[in-house]
Amino acid sequence: xxxxxxxxxxxxxxxxxxxxxxxxxxxxxxxxxxxxxxxxxxxxxxxxxxxxxxxxxxxxxxxxxxxxxxxxxxxxxxxxxxxxxxxxxxxxxxxxxxxxxxxxxxxxxxx
Amino acid sequence: xxxxxxxxxxxxxxxxxxxxxxxxxxxxxxxxxxxxxxxxxxxxxxxxxxxxxxxxxxxxxxxxxxxxxxxxxxxxxxxxxxxxxxxxxxxxxxxxxxxxxxxxxxxxxxxxxxxxxxxxxxxxxxxxxxxxxxxxxxxxxxxxxxxxxxxxxxxxxxxxxxxxxxx
Numbered sequence: 001x002x003x004x005x006x007x008x009x010x011x012x013x014x015x016x017x018x019x020x021x022x023x024x025x026x027x028x029x030x031x032x033x034x035x036x037x038x039x040x041x042x043x044x045x046x047x048x049x050x051x052x053x054x055x056x057x058x059x060x061x062x063x064x065x066x067x068x069x070x071x072x073x074x075x076x077x078x079x080x081x082x083x084x085x086x087x088x089x090x091x092x093x094x095x096x097x098x099x100x101x102x103x104x105x106x107x108x109x110x111x
Numbered sequence: 112x113x114x115x116x117x118x119x120x121x122x123x124x125x126x127x128x129x130x131x132x133x134x135x136x137x138x139x140x141x142x143x144x145x146x147x148x149x150x151x152x153x154x155x156x157x158x159x160x161x162x163x164x165x166x167x168x169x170x171x172x173x174x175x176x177x178x179x180x181x182x183x184x185x186x187x188x189x190x191x192x193x194x195x196x197x198x199x200x201x202x203x204x205x206x207x208x209x210x211x212x213x214x215x216x217x218x219x220x221x222x223x224x225x226x227x228x229x230x231x232x233x234x235x236x237x238x239x240x241x242x243x244x245x246x247x248x249x250x251x252x253x254x255x256x257x258x259x260x261x262x263x264x265x266x267x268x269x270x271x272x273x274x275x276x277x278x
Contacts, residue, residue: 003230015214016130022206054233067239078260082267089275095188
C-alpha cells in the first residue's frame with residue numbers, strides 16, 4: 001500500500017476529531033474526540049514505521065529499523081490511559097459542582 | 112484487487128463512517144459504542160501491517176479499559192437530555208468549515224510532497240511488530256522511559272482519587 005493512503009486516512013480521522021472538538025458541547029464527547037485524534041496519530045506512526053522498515057529491508061534482511069516508532073505508540077497509549085483517568089475524574093467533579101457537562105457552563109471558572 | 116487491498120478499503124471505510132457517527136450521535140452511549148468500532152478498525156489496520164503487539168494492546172487498553180471507563184462515567188451521571196441543549200448552527204458550521212479547511216490544506220500538501228512518492232508500507236510481513244523484538248528493545252534501550260511511565264501511572268492514580276473524592 002502506498003504511504004499516502006495511510007497519511008490521508010489518518011488526516012481525515014484527525015480532522016473529524018478536530019471538528020468534533022469544535023462543534024460538540026458535551027465535555028465527554030469532546031474528550032472522546034481527543035482520543036480519536038490520538039489514535040489517528042498512532043496509526044500514522046505505525047504506517048511510517050513499516051515504511052522505514054520496508055526501505056531498510058531491501059539492503060539488510062535482518063534490520064530492525066522502525067521499531068522505535070512502535071514503542072513510541074506504546075508510550076502514547078500509556079500517557080493516554082493516565083490522561084483519561086485524570087480527565088474523567090475532573091469531568092465527574094465538574095458534574096458534581098454544576099450538574100452539567102456542557103462546556104458552555106465553564107466559561108466563567110470563577111463561580 | 113488483492114485481499115489486502117479489499118481489507119484496507121473496508122477497514123478505512125469502517126473507521127471513517129464510525130468516526131462520523133461518533134460526532135452525529137445524540138446519545139453519548141451510542142458515541143462510545145461507535146468509538147469502540149473505530150478502535151476495532153484501527154486494530155485491524157495494525158494487524159494488516161503485522162504490528163501484532165500494538166493491535167492487541169490497542170484492543171485491551173483502548174477498547175477494553177478506556178472505553179469502559181467512559182461508559183461508567185456516562186452511566187454514573189444520567190445524561191438523557193443534556194447533550195447539546197440549544198442548537199447553534201452557525202457555530203457548528205464554522206467548526207465544520209475550519210476542520211475541512213485544515214483537512215484540505217494538509218491533503219494537498221501530502222499529495223504534492225516529493226518525499227512521499229513511491230514509498231510503500233510493508234503489509235502482512237516483517238517481524239518488527241512482534242512482541243519479541245519490541246520487548247527486547249523496551250527492556251534494553253528504553254527501560255528508563257518505561258520505569259518513568261510507572262511513576263506517571265502512580266501519580267495519575269493518586270490524582271484521580273484526590274480529584275474524584277467528595278470533600
